[in-house]
Amino acid sequence: MAVKTFSFGGIHPAENKLSAEKPIETAPVPQMVSVPLGQHLGALSEPVVQKGDGVMAGQLIAKTSGFVSANTHSPVSGKVEKIDDVLDASGYRRKAIVIKTEGDEWMPAIDRSLNLVKEITLQPDEIIKRISEAGIVGLGGATFPTHVKLSPPPGKKCEILIINGVECEPYLTADHRLMLEKSDEILVGVTILMKALNVGKAIIGIENNKKDAIHKMESLIAAYKGIAVQPLKVQYPQGGEKQLIDACIGRQVPSGKLPIEVGAVVHNVGTAFAVYEAVQKNKPLFERVVTVTGVSVKNPLNLLTRIGTPISTLIEAAGGAPSDTVKIVGGGPMMGKALTSTEIPVTKGSSGILLLPARLTERREMQNCIRCAKCVAVCPMGLSPYLLMSGVQREMWERTEQERIMDCMECGSCSYTCPSSRPLLDYIRLGKSKVGFLMRSRTK
Amino acid sequence: MDKLTISPSPHVHSGDSVKRNMYGVIIALLPALAASLSYFGLGALIVTVIAIASCLLFEYLIQRFLLKTKTTLTDGSAAITGLLLAFNLPSNLPVWIVIIGAAVAIGIGKMTFGGLGNNPFNPALVGRVFLLISFPVQMTTWPMPVVSRLSYIDAATGATPLSVMKNGLAAGKPVSEIMAELPTYVDLFFGYTGGSAGEIAGIALVLGFLYMLFRKIITWHIPVVVVATIAAFTGILNMVNPDQYATPLFHILTGGVLLGAIFMATDYVTSPMSKTGMIIYAIGIGVITVLIRVFGSYPEGISFAILIMNAFTPLINRYVKPMKFG
Numbered sequence: 001m002a003v004k005t006f007s008f009g010g011i012h013p014a015e016n017k018l019s020a021e022k023p024i025e026t027a028p029v030p031q032m033v034s035v036p037l038g039q040h041l042g043a044l045s046e047p048v049v050q051k052g053d054g055v056m057a058g059q060l061i062a063k064t065s066g067f068v069s070a071n072t073h074s075p076v077s078g079k080v081e082k083i084d085d086v087l088d089a090s091g092y093r094r095k096a097i098v099i100k101t102e103g104d105e106w107m108p109a110i111d112r113s114l115n116l117v118k119e120i121t122l123q124p125d126e127i128i129k130r131i132s133e134a135g136i137v138g139l140g141g142a143t144f145p146t147h148v149k150l151s152p153p154p155g156k157k158c159e160i161l162i163i164n165g166v167e168c169e170p171y172l173t174a175d176h177r178l179m180l181e182k183s184d185e186i187l188v189g190v191t192i193l194m195k196a197l198n199v200g201k202a203i204i205g206i207e208n209n210k211k212d213a214i215h216k217m218e219s220l221i222a223a224y225k226g227i228a229v230q231p232l233k234v235q236y237p238q239g240g241e242k243q244l245i246d247a248c249i250g251r252q253v254p255s256g257k258l259p260i261e262v263g264a265v266v267h268n269v270g271t272a273f274a275v276y277e278a279v280q281k282n283k284p285l286f287e288r289v290v291t292v293t294g295v296s297v298k299n300p301l302n303l304l305t306r307i308g309t310p311i312s313t314l315i316e317a318a319g320g321a322p323s324d325t326v327k328i329v330g331g332g333p334m335m336g337k338a339l340t341s342t343e344i345p346v347t348k349g350s351s352g353i354l355l356l357p358a359r360l361t362e363r364r365e366m367q368n369c370i371r372c373a374k375c376v377a378v379c380p381m382g383l384s385p386y387l388l389m390s391g392v393q394r395e396m397w398e399r400t401e402q403e404r405i406m407d408c409m410e411c412g413s414c415s416y417t418c419p420s421s422r423p424l425l426d427y428i429r430l431g432k433s434k435v436g437f438l439m440r441s442r443t444k
Numbered sequence: 445m446d447k448l449t450i451s452p453s454p455h456v457h458s459g460d461s462v463k464r465n466m467y468g469v470i471i472a473l474l475p476a477l478a479a480s481l482s483y484f485g486l487g488a489l490i491v492t493v494i495a496i497a498s499c500l501l502f503e504y505l506i507q508r509f510l511l512k513t514k515t516t517l518t519d520g521s522a523a524i525t526g527l528l529l530a531f532n533l534p535s536n537l538p539v540w541i542v543i544i545g546a547a548v549a550i551g552i553g554k555m556t557f558g559g560l561g562n563n564p565f566n567p568a569l570v571g572r573v574f575l576l577i578s579f580p581v582q583m584t585t586w587p588m589p590v591v592s593r594l595s596y597i598d599a600a601t602g603a604t605p606l607s608v609m610k611n612g613l614a615a616g617k618p619v620s621e622i623m624a625e626l627p628t629y630v631d632l633f634f635g636y637t638g639g640s641a642g643e644i645a646g647i648a649l650v651l652g653f654l655y656m657l658f659r660k661i662i663t664w665h666i667p668v669v670v671v672a673t674i675a676a677f678t679g680i681l682n683m684v685n686p687d688q689y690a691t692p693l694f695h696i697l698t699g700g701v702l703l704g705a706i707f708m709a710t711d712y713v714t715s716p717m718s719k720t721g722m723i724i725y726a727i728g729i730g731v732i733t734v735l736i737r738v739f740g741s742y743p744e745g746i747s748f749a750i751l752i753m754n755a756f757t758p759l760i761n762r763y764v765k766p767m768k769f770g
Contacts, residue, residue: 008769013456091450170456242769254770327449333456340450354455361455367462367519368561372712374460377663382768384717404768412454419460420561426452 003208005233006243007252009380011413013236013334015209018293019173019300024181026304027290027317029104033076033308034086035061036096039347040137041144042068047097053080057306058107058284061097064132070145071135072097075286075306077105089330089347091340099308110283116184117280120192127196127279134278135348136285139270140164140175140239141331143349146271150196152260159263161194161202162248163272165217166232166239168207169332172352174289175269177302179206179213182273187217187224189272192279194226197265202227203248204269209234236334237411241266243380255407270351290314290346294355296322305346311353312342324357333361334412367420375414375424381407385414385424392431401435408432462560465712466520468661472652473527473707479635479645480531485593487535488641494539496526498546506555513559521560525549528568531642531703532747533575536587536599541579545571565754566711569747576747586638602638606699606743609690618687623694632697643700653706662710665722670705671696673730681738689738699744701733708747714754718766725760728753 037044045062055061055074062072078101085093106112122130132147152158163186167175179186190202206214208231217229230248232238242253244266251262259266267275270288277283286307293300298319305314311328315321321328321342329336330344331351375385383404391400405428414424480488503522507515516522529549533542549571557563576583585601592599603611605626612622627637635645643649656662674695681689695701709715709729716725729749736745 008767011458013458246769252770255768257770326447327451327455329453329455334454336453336455338448338450338452338455340448356455361449363451364457364461367516368559370462370465370561370712371715371717372465373717376717376766379766380769382766384766386717403765407769410453416454416456417458417460419462419465421457421461425454429452 001229001231003231003233004247005235006238006246006380008382009378009413010235010237011378011416012234013170013416015234016170016295017173017176017209018171018295018297019291019302020176022173022177022301024177024289024302024304027306027309027314029076029101029306030309030313032081032098032100033306034096034098034310034345035072035075035308036086036088036094036345036347037062037072038094039072039143039307039349040070041142042066042070044095045069045072047083049080049097051080051082054078055080055099056105056107058110058286060284068145068148070137071133071284073135073284073286074099075308076101078102087341087344089337089339089344089350096345111281116188118188120188120195120279122279124196124198127192130279131196131275134274134284136271136274136278137348138268139274139288139348139351140268141335141349141351146267146275149265149267150193152197152265156260157263158197158199158260158265159201160249161190161197161199162244162264162266163190163202163204163269164239164241164244164266165204165206165210165213165269166244167210168236168239169334169336169351171293171354172291172332173293174291174302174351176210176213178273178289179210179269180216183216183220185276186269186272187220187227188280189274189276190227191224192275193267193272200226203230204228205230205232205238205244205248207232207234207238236413237380237409240380240409240411242409255404285348288346288348288350290350291352292318293352294322294325294357295360296324296357297355298322307347308345310343310345311339314346314353315342315355321355322357325355326358327356327361329354329356334416335410363423364421366422369420369422372419374417374419378413378417380411380413381409383408385428388431389422389424389427392427392434397431397435397438400431401439405431405435406439462519462521465661466524468656468659469524469707470520470527472655472661473524473531473642475648475651476531476642476645476703477527479648480535480641483589483593483635483644484535484587484641487587487592487596487599490539490596491533491535491537491542491641492527492530494542495530495533495546496523498543499523499526499529499550502547502550503555506551507559511555516560519560522550525554525567528642528707529571532568532572532640532700534583534586535641536585536592536597536601537582538597541575541582545575548574561713563713564758565751566708566714569708569751573747573751588638589636589644604639604699604743605632605637605694606737609694610743613688619690620687623690629693629697637698639698640700640703643703646697646702649702649706663719663722665719666710666715666726667705669723669726670709670730671701673727674701674734677731677734695734695737699737700746704746704750705729709750709753714757716757716760716764718761718764720766721760721764724764725753725757728756
């Protein structure tokens with residue numbers, strides 16, 4: 001199939017997919033896990049266990065506390081040590097359940113065999129219920145509860161399901177490996193999602209630097225109804241939700257609206273795999289694949305990791321932190337978060353751990369804007385980052401709102417590109433929080 | 445790894461810099477420099493060296509002693525201003541006039557507004573137009589190419605094709621008769637003609653354009669649209685009355701159109717930010733250039749056209765925004 005891409009801007013940073021050839025390995029189960037209650041977008045889940053309780057892997061330990069919220073399950077078997085504030089990827093201390101590992105006992109209902117279960121016996125509403133119970137959230141990084149996305153608002157009809165296998169962030173290879181090693185499981189997962197959404201069509205978008213995954217998927221889709229594979233140009237941020245929809249079906253989601261507005265729902269390949277495991281194997285989401293990587297990392301790899309594992313365990317498995325490391329990023333280099341400690345636990349949204357040396361990540365001194373318009377040219381939302389930055393500096397909130405500052409998805413293409421090393425995105429973030437606050441106070 | 449750096453994303457940078465872009469432009473100007481040196485020899489060398497050196501010197505002095513800020517000599521922008529200024533001057537211009545031009549370009553054109561990034565007008569053109577108005581005689585006596593290679597002030601001079609055309613038309617001669625007195629199009633393209641030091645050799649300028657496109661320093665929009673507009677406008681005039689109006693090719697190959705369209709109109713700071721804005725700006729430059737040439741009193745007009753459109757750039761940026769997603 002012809003290679004497609006999105007309509008506006010985009011950049012091509014060095015891909016550095018160092019661990020693309022490394023099969024997924026299983027990370028060691030740590031002595032102690034810290035399972036944050038806020039691993040998803042929305043309200044924190046509420047603990048249903050107490051200090052001293054014995055738990056099994058896959059057991060519900062905190063339940064959803066609203067429509068936009070998610071269940072949380074124990075990733076290990078052992079004893080609840082405490083429910084306390086723990087430093088997480090946000091840099092803040094937030095509520096988490098700390099469990100001391102004893103053995104590795106799983107809930108008996110979980111089917112731990114590796115055989116593929118293709119037949120889907122559940123009805124759409126049962127599927128959504130099962131997904132919600134399993135605590136599945138978007139594993140691409142946004143961690144939006146999956147069951148919410150499967151329940152379109154009244155009056156809106158999903159016409160097509162788009163599966164995000166783009167993995168456009170440099171370095172990350174977790175989704176790539178999953179597509180190679182769990183291809184059939186993903187396709188069954190996609191079929192389940194199609195059934196839940198009551199759609200007949202799905203497109204799996206995969207960036208063209210993963211030709212092996214494209215071929216693998218293409219060779220298997222004949223056995224599944226309504227699924228197509230769409231190769232996409234290697235261009236960041238191809239995996240942005242709006243960009244992916246634009247690239248795959250040529251529809252642009254209007255400003256401030258959700259994909260359902262153009263009849264699309266997007267899920268990540270990792271999510272499709274988690275859906276397969278939840279629906280066909282009765283396994284809640286308590287582990288995920290995490291890429292541990294960096295140019296000076298001894299052994300970059302992909303690890304199937306229990307949620308709550310401190311990242312130090314993963315870094316150890318990759319051969320330890322190289323001495324030139326100055327920054328540890330949770331996620332990819334473009335949108336990931338700089339982590340404040342090596343004891344931060346892996347959460348449902350952790351796609352990678354990236355160790356960066358100073359020469360790659362040091363910020364240079366900011367210079368005058370030379371109005372080269374490169375930030376305008378690369379913005380995938382068609383915004384004018386230079387204008388937004390100066391608007392924020394001058395506190396012209398209405399102007400920046402009119403310039404659609406809230407459309408910014410924080411992909412970082414502008415800051416990445418700026419020859420004057422201006423921190424465009426830093427200012428835009430500041431403006432977004434201010435303008436967002438003003439907009440909310442207006443509707444009240 | 446005792447301390448971890450914490451900063452917001454993105455955590456990597458393209459490595460692009462002001463310097464890279466500026467030095468890229470300088471490299472793109474080298475073919476034109478070679479052409480100017482080979483046609484005008486000694487004179488071109490003196491004018492170019494003096495222009496660059498005095499631009500750098502004025503920038504340094506102003507930043508060091510007047511503004512008391514960090515000096516930015518190494519970013520390459522002052523050198524480009526010097527080089528472009530030299531390219532826009534006759535190669536027999538006395539040193540002191542060149543120095544005045546550099547002082548105006550850097551002092552008034554650039555530093556008055558706060559240095560690189562803040563100047564509304566192209567500094568080299570500010571310098572050039574100042575000289576053109578202040579020293580009309582020296583600024584319009586053009587050395588002949590090749591024959592004056594080894595001379596400077598005493599170079600043999602002649603008229604530029606555009607002024608021959610203008611004077612010829614004023615004398616009532618038809619275009620075809622005037623064209624017979626002028627170099628062929630091929631000669632014009634390779635620079636065998638009188639004119640400013642850097643504007644004459646079309647081929648050298650086009651090479652520079654291709655290099656800048658390849659390095660992604662500029663986009664094609666402004667140069668292509670300026671040239672296309674001039675071609676379309678003069679083409680229509682030429683069709684209406686071929687005796688009264690010269691051909692599009694003549695207009696494109698003379699009077700610094702290529703130098704202006706490729707290197708002056710594309711100046712980052714003074715051109716619009718959006719693609720549509722760039723196209724409007726470029727059409728404006730093309731139209732004004734032809735109006736000045738055909739109906740105005742100056743034989744060439746692109747310098748004025750660019751400066752006039754520079755003035756419109758903020759307005760264009762205000763009202764012509766890039767298309768947004770969704």
